[in-house]
Amino acid sequence: MIKFNSVFKGYPGTKDILQNISFEIDSGELVFVTGSSGAGKSTLLKLISAIESPSAGEIIFDNQNLSDLRTGDMPYLRRKFGMIFQDHKLLFDRTCFENVALPLAINDTTSVDISRRVRAALNKVGLLEKEKLMPITLSGGEQQRLAIARAIVSRPAILIADEPTANLDKKYADEIMSIFYSFQQVGVTVIISSHEAPQSPIQFKEFYLMHGELVKPQDVSLLT
């Protein structure tokens, strides 16, 4: 599904943030991208989700080399991913419902479908009763769940979450992780960046990054 071949990422005048990254992620897998702060986890997720493009190497998504895509095709590719950002990126001048509805509006969905699917997504993350509230009134954990609802509402094939449990206490973190596990169980590919891989009840892959290099590529762990 996703294949990195000797990918490098850097910016002019700086050392490469990611160096010679190669891996493969199959459909329906649960993947943790781990490493300390500044290891390049967020950059790697941005490359996967086509927010950034590599300096060198190739990224293949569904047999399509992303560097062959035109700029105008990028938005359509991004719609295949459900992105959960570390800082949520919620719109605080819109209600919870409107925040979750945004990807569907972008994806040209009818208002009837929007209404039905937004409520289903909010229900899935336990926020249905807060659909009319503004995100600012929600707790940190609820905001994270709202961001997850926005990511899953368009039924993406891949969920990408950048440190979704950072700044959350263990109770909220476990709640969030259980939501991700439930999606992986129904065939969604889930890629999560984190300082370290959690105790997971299900099989996952771990890509451990250190100073921009993948030190444990394709290291499959099974923790029970």
Add this chain to the structure above:
Amino acid sequence: MFHYLRNHIQAFFRAIIRVKSNWPSSIIMILVIGITLCLPATGFLLVENASKLSSKIEYEAEISIFLNKSISQDQIDFIQSALEQSPAVKKVNFEPKIKAWEKLQEKLKINSLDAGISENPLPDAFFVTLNTLDSNIVDSLYNDIKVLEGVKEVIIDSGWLKKLRSLLYLIKAGLLVLGALLAMVLTVVIGNTIRLQTLTHQKEIEVSRLIGATDSFILRPFIYTGIFYGIGGSFVTIGLLTIIIELFNRIAFKFESIFGGLIIFSNLTPSKYIFLAIFATALGILASYFSASRSIRTIKNVD
């Protein structure tokens, strides 16, 4: 097709929400457009009314042709025929010298004996009404008539009218330049307002982009906002012009006795108002498109 329409309907409603949420500045923007457009529109209204007045006079303008006293009837017939065949001539009126003399005596309440005039001093004359004020045509006609045998003198009565028409033409040209300059000012003002709006919605633009919005999806509500400004501005202009006309007509009514007749200022035709609305809307679209697309391009994705 349905997708396309749905996209536009969504953008339309998002633009309404944005205009509503920022209504004070939206109203100010609409007023600015309306008042700015009102300046050249009022000038145009004045010129239109002055033109109408001059057109009315135009049909009463004449060329007076005075004939030699010794002219024969054949020559008179020839001149009449030549005049009637000219495409620039609307009406030819021949006034024999006897009739002219009778009219003059009647008007001055005299008779030739009392005045000590032994013979009719007036010549036969043609009074020609023209259907044009084109100086080239009138001059050509003047030259043609002057060389006709039996013609003594030709007087064009429309010189002042030509000057008036030229003046109105100059004013119209000046108003067009003024209108173009004000349109540029409006483009800048609308563009700047839309640019500020893109900055206000910067986070929304960034997030939308990250989750797969195309630039046209992001751009559409801003263009609709520009359209609303244009349409709103044109309504303000129409309202202001109507008030100006009403006020002028009320004042003109008071001066009826001085002018010797009522001068009524007529409104612009519906087609001209439609043109005004289209022009203002086009300005809104152009300004918002260029400003928003430029501004959106400069907004980078956030980390």
